[in-house]
Structure formats: C-alpha cells, structure tokens
Amino acid sequence: MSESKKETAKSELVVEGLHVRVGGQMVLNGVDLRVASGEVHAVMGPNGSGKSTLAYAIMGRPGYEVTAGSITLNGVNLLDLSPWERAHAGLFSTQQYPTEVPGVGLEIMLEEAVAATGGDRSAVESQVVAEADLVGFDLDLLYRSLNVDLSGGEMKRSEAVQLGVLRPRIAILDELDSGLDVDALAAVSHRIEQATHEDNLGVLAITHFSRLLTVLHADVVHILIEGAIAETGGPELAAQLEETGYDPWIDTRAESPVEIHLGGDPWA
C-alpha cells in the first residue's frame, strides 16, 4: 500500500438505542456504541447475547429488522441503505463462517465492487497480489470460488485481502479467530492493526473469547449481555473476563428485574 494513499479523514460509526428483531424474536434491546477512526473496539459476550446479530444488523443483512434506534456512519443514516450501499459508505464486515459462492472468484468480486464506486478495476489484480503477500494468502487459491474448499485460516486471510483492497473506514469482524490457527490469526490481526495505524481504520471486533485480544489490541471493550451493553471499559475488562467468565454480568442482569418487580408490586 502506497504512503500517498494514507487516509487521515476521521470517521465515526454511531449506534444508538439499537433494537433488532430476528425471526419474530427481539435479540438486541438497546445497544449504544461509538467507533471512531483508528480505534479498536471489542464486543464480548456469551453465546446468544446478540453479538452476530449486532454485526449483521449494522451491515444490513435481510431478516434483521431494526425496530428502534439508529446506525449512522459519518452522519449518514445506514438504515436507509442496502448492504452494498453501506459498503460504499465505508463499512466492511467479516462473517464467522464466510459464505461459499460457487463459481465466483475473489478477484472478479473485488473488481465489480471497485468498479461500482467508480474505481479502477484494472488496478485490482496487483492490489490483490500485494495484499495476499502481506497476509500469506496462497495466490493459487485466487482461482478457487469464494470460500469454497478453503480452510478456516485461508478464508480469514482471504477476508483480510478483501479488506486491504477495499480500504473501508470501519470494519466489523465477527469471531475473527474462530477456526484460525495461530499463524493465520497473527497474520490477519497484524494486517488489521496496520490498517488502523496507516489507514485510520476503525474496528469493531466481536468475539466470545479474549484470545483474539492478545493479538488484536483493543482500546475499548464492551460486554454484551442479553442484547444490551452491560459494561464498557478498557482492555482490563477483557482481563477480568478471563478470570471470572461472564457470570458476574449475567447475575447483575438477572437481579435487577426482580428488584424492580418488588418495588413496583403493591401486593408484595
């Protein structure tokens, strides 16, 4: 990546009071987050707390219905935009299990994405080669269909190549470390950190385990419990979580409705 392409403009993803329903069930019940350029935020939570739903809702996946709240990127209301328009606005997301797309290669997809924003599709090939080198993505795999017959590590390296070529403002990484060997995790995390420094990329890393944060260093850690942020803090929060697990936060949440019930019930 050339020095001249360094991005200095500030961007901010703002999520306010986000309520999301999936398949008739409320999964997010008022999430507030702000991720600015150059920052790495981790959203941590147990299974079923709504982590993936948060990622999908921000990207605009069909079936993830926002019932209240807002999502903006640099003041642009993302809820009015389709997923590809959100990508053009500067958003990028990786999936925990990237979808196989038979017959569609990495390069043609990136060429179409770049061309759709008025970029130069002929520059994509050399960018892909350079990015593949940065994360150790085997160039022979370029001729395979997207995510078809790739190992977990190869898929995430492929996504890091995509991020490098597309140069988003904000990246949402859903369980980046799942299925990754140590080398792949280090290579991909290093590339993302580099983008936060050189390109001012803002990152929202969604993860169940603190393992990811030993290689991808978070500035801010949010604990997501039952569809809402239970606590926000610095990296020390992840360290605390490593010791205690999610129980302390889950207990807090479980007690509070009971207190309200006792105080509000005239027959108690």
Add this chain to the structure above:
Amino acid sequence: MIETQFTPDAAGAIPGPDWLVQRRIAAAEQVAAAPMPSVEEEVWRYTPIGQLDLSRYQLAADPGAQSPASAPDHIGIADISNGRLCAVELASEAAAQGVEIRPMSESDADLAASVDVDLFALMNAAFSVEPVLVHIPPGASVEGPIVVRHWLDTDGGAVFPRLIVDAGADSSVEVLELYGSADVAAFISPVVEIRAAAAARVGYLAVQDLGPKVWHIGSQVSHIGSQAHLRASTAALGGAYARTRLDTHLSGRGATGDLISLYFGDGEQTLDFRTFQDHAAPDTTSSLLFKGAVDDASRSVYTGLIRVRPDARGTNAYQTNRNIKLSEDAWAESVPNLEIENNEVHCSHASAVGPIDGEQLFYLESRGVPTETAERLIVTGFFDEVLDQFPVAGAVPAVRDRLQAKIAGLSHHHAGNGSGS
C-alpha cells in the same frame, strides 16, 4: 390419427437408398396411425404439447442460407440448411484415417437402428430428408471436433435432421452440433444416434440457439459399449418450446456416460428435458448433472429416470438437477426417479428449485457489489460447474458469451431473495 401432409405417400416420395425409402414409408404409416401425444402421459406432462398444430408446418423443400454461426477450430464441418446437407469439409489427415462425413448410402442399412422413442422420432424416421453419418473407423483418433451446423430459414417449415455418430472400437472423436435459425416460425425434430463401440471415447455437445418462434422436439439416443466413455452435453438457450429426450443405454460392461447440460429460459420459453439412464450391463457408470435457470415467464421441465436392469450389478448412477428461479412468473419442474432391479449398486439423485441464494447475495453485496451485478455473478458462477465439464472445449467460450448475454437481461421482478426478509 394426424391429418397432415406428413403421409406415407409424402415419405415415399423423398429420394434415397431403397432401404431408407422403405423405412420412411413404414415409419410414416406408424405416424399416420399414432395419436398425438397428450399431457395426460407422464412423459409429456408439464408441456405445451396440446398447442402443437402440425398442419401449420410443411416439409421444408429447399435448402436456404447456411448457418452464420461461427465454428471453433475443427477437423471437419457439415452445413445443413433446412434439413439438407449443403456442404462438407474434412481435413485430409482425418480422411486418411478413414473418417467420413456423408449422407447415408445403399450400404448403410445395418447402421439404421430403430430409435422410435416417440411420435416425433418416428416422424424423423419417416421424413428425414438426408440422414448424415459421421463414421470413425476402429482405432482412429481424431484431434479437433467435427462440427455439424444447422440453419432454418423457412417460415412454416418442418425439418427432421438426423445425425448418426458411429464411433468404432477404441476410436476417439468429438462432435459439436450447432442449431440456429432465422426469426421464423419453424418446427424442427432432430434425432441424434450415437454409437460408441468398445473402448471408444466420444464427446458430443449440442448448442441449441434457435429463434424464439421455433418449436424443437429432439431425441438423442446413445449406446455405449464395453469400456467406452461418452460425454454428452446440451446447452439449451433458444426456441419457443424446446425439448430434448435423452435415452442413454449403457450396454457394455464397464461403460461410462457423463451427461452434463445447461439451459436458460427467458421470455415465454419452455425448455424441457427427459432423461433415461439405462444400465443394462455390469459395472457401468452414469453421472448426470443438469443445471438450469428460468427468468421472466419462462418454464423448464426436467424429469429423469435411472433404470438399473437385473444384470447390471456394480452400477454407479448419479443424477443431479438444480434450478434457479429468477422471477416471480418463471417456473421450474424437477422430477428425478430411480428404478432399481439389482441390489449391488450405488445410485443417488438430487434435485432443487429455488431463487438466487440470499446468503451468497448478501456476501457479495456486503463487499460493495450492487445487487444486480451480484445476481449476475452468482448465476454465471452457477453454470461454471457445467461449462467446465463440457466436451468440445473450443465451443465453450461462445456458449459462455451467449449465456452472459441472457444473464445480462435478468428481469428484476424477483422471486424473493430467500433470506427470510
């Protein structure tokens, strides 16, 4: 009983070797006595066969223009216009091996097998003006395909081309048939007979790109001998109602048949395939993969039967049909069937009809690929698996281009994106 000009007298008046004239008359008598097919019969279910009025068509009398379709590099080529053989070229190195492309002659009576699988194959036997033989002698190996180009340009014409591919033992050949037409309302009922003798290797690709007012009711009948390998493919792109029936007989021990086809319907087209994988000998293998897409108000029908006869132990037979439904008004029918009379076999079938995969669409869109572009990429990619396996590799770029042109015109009245939104 069909009251048309397709009579035994008309069949008997077509010139040719005695045996052929006799066969035409006999077939025409059967035609005259046969009822029109009806959708009540399983093999004609889901078709517009009831709309076929044969009295609107006349036997095309004269050859017209030759096909303007470009042929890939080849070793031989035959041009057939309105069912008549107009020109043949054959490279000298193929001729030196005894390869022949020619009309059938007095001495070919024993090559004329009966393949009267339905009324239209019978009509072909009765009214095929000039059956063409591609003969590959035993042991001959032909580099580069033999191309047979068909062109129709008579409005109201009925043509019955017949091609016999006779591949001798241990020979090797690829044959490409291209079907095209001017914008005429014509009827074409071709028959292709493929005989792969012991250990022969035969590739056959038909590219059907007829005009939108042409009815096509065709039949491909193959006999695959011991240790022989047939790769037979069709790309069905054109026609109003275009049907191909495939009868693939794995007749010799160790025979293999790969049946790999694609179809893409748009406008008001109906594209129809009926396949029969007939395992009559032990240790035979057939793999069928048909992939189709239907857009606009088009329809497709796939019905397939794997039949394993009592003697065919050690059979491996596979049948897969996948369809993408690209618009609300399009419709695809997929009916696979197995009929197994031997226990020592491996058989499987799979079939699917659905819209463009919503998760694939979301993945591409989340990278910034606009919806319509993403759909085109996915549909193109869907057919790659088929195109990659086509025989006559030199013909694939032209098929891909034609498919791309159809995909570029995807309608945007979607059947939904399948993601539950």
